Amino acid sequence: MSDVAIGVDVGGTKALALVVARDGRVLGEARAATPHDATREAGEATAAALTDLVHHLAATHQLNVAATPVGVGLPGLTRKDGRLAFAPNLQSASGADLGSLLGASLASSRVFCENDANCATVAEHEWGAGRGVDDFVMVTLGTGIGGGIIAEGKLLQGRSGFAGEIGHMVVEAHGIPCPCGGMGCWERYASGSGLKRLIREAAKEGQLPTLLAAHGSAEMIRPEDVTQAGAEGLEEAIDLLRQVSWWLALGLSNLVAVLDSGHFVIGGGLSSASDLVLPFTRDYLANLVEGYQSRPAITVAASMFGPRSGAMGAAMIAFERDS
């Protein structure tokens, strides 16, 4: 039984690898760009880049790769057997059996793949903002919305391992088109992309005089400009964050209806505005959840590990599944 595991979080643009101890301490870290090489067989460029990254990290920390469990968080529908079935943000690896490719190139039988948001969920459950909570959902707010579900103390995987694709719940039938092919998906409204749309709409209606004066045009106002201006007390920015919080609460209330979750952990880029967004979200939940007064309190917390949670959870999954 290894004392440490390597956890890798593979994003659409970069990959983060960590050496993690059983108690959650992070002992080492390395990064690499994610390749997008469509000329090679699906997943081969990805597997080669991840193999280099893991070897580099292992060498730095005197680890024997074959003796160290490796967990890999992948950005898409990840099957229980490690195949990346569908990955709009990593097309060159979509459909590839990354678990087998990595096992071969690392000469290791201890490689375990899982969806990236599920990894983050496991990290928060084991060591972070969901510790000791048996029924919660982790929601990662980035360009889209990812998610992971802890039900009765365990990661809910679903039939193929695809559970937790919460960003693609439709909350506005016939709504805004989504890259997934659907319309009105939650992630079009409550994510960074949703905030960008709110910025454009508010600018058009003359509601952002200060932000427009500072940045020139609506297209130049980034979500992080809004969260920073909101933190500094600018009312027009706070109004935008209030709106995105309403959409966030709407999706959370759907998850309460389906799952009876009592707790939510919010991660991802937009959660940097959590001092403003989470209180608004809690207030809106009281109006949106069916039978709110008949339920125990519903809590909403910020992710404890932020951008590291995916890689930490990948390591945790490697510990769990390595035996």
Place this chain on the structure above:
Amino acid sequence: MSDVAIGVDVGGTKALALVVARDGRVLGEARAATPHDATREAGEATAAALTDLVHHLAATHQLNVAATPVGVGLPGLTRKDGRLAFAPNLQSASGADLGSLLGASLASSRVFCENDANCATVAEHEWGAGRGVDDFVMVTLGTGIGGGIIAEGKLLQGRSGFAGEIGHMVVEAHGIPCPCGGMGCWERYASGSGLKRLIREAAKEGQLPTLLAAHGSAEMIRPEDVTQAGAEGLEEAIDLLRQVSWWLALGLSNLVAVLDSGHFVIGGGLSSASDLVLPFTRDYLANLVEGYQSRPAITVAASMFGPRSGAMGAAMIAFERDS
């Protein structure tokens, strides 16, 4: 260990009680009206009526009530300890600890309460259209929409026992008001109520000449008139069923996103039109589910036990929890 159990399904207007054998055979049946007596303590009138019903059924079948496990399916948020926390359609019992009240009036320690749709789900899982399936959702289409979730082979209960309130997922933000207090809940669109609204709208737009000629006014056209006319091939009725099927598929695709369910069992009144509704629904699912082509086939089946599934499942739950 008892060879038979009594299962009771308590609806807003009537209660059905069954004597059920361990293998699912129904050995006896009785019905009673559900009382709505707001002058007594919450739940007392309900408990008294159910006690009479159970005694009557037991006497008919020579059963010793105290020696027979009794399962009760309740129409609302039902806590794991048997309290009916929230029941818009059975206000006089809302908030009552029906498990204890019934235990006292039946002089039995073998009374087990559960949400009615969860009961139906357990029956379909054990003996019916979800037999042998580890990840499915049962959807009951009545005036509203109820639901129950089987995940990894077990009923998903959630924190308090309230999981499966799928009818209150919002699918149309700022949509039609719902008696639950929300707006745009799925059950406003894909249930019998949703069909009634579609009837009114289509009639106003002159799309129901034959049905209007037969029934006089839009208000006189009932959902069952539409399902019957559809079964007889009337195109204007089939169009309405196609629309309600789209809404049904929309909510099912949300459940696929969250839970990665591979199978759905459709019950309730509207499922009498299942020969038309289910094929339409399967077709729409192919367009609505994220990554549909990357998933194993998603199946949609009609409930096997129809209006008896709730009481049968209540008996099954009594078998399971009696020890």
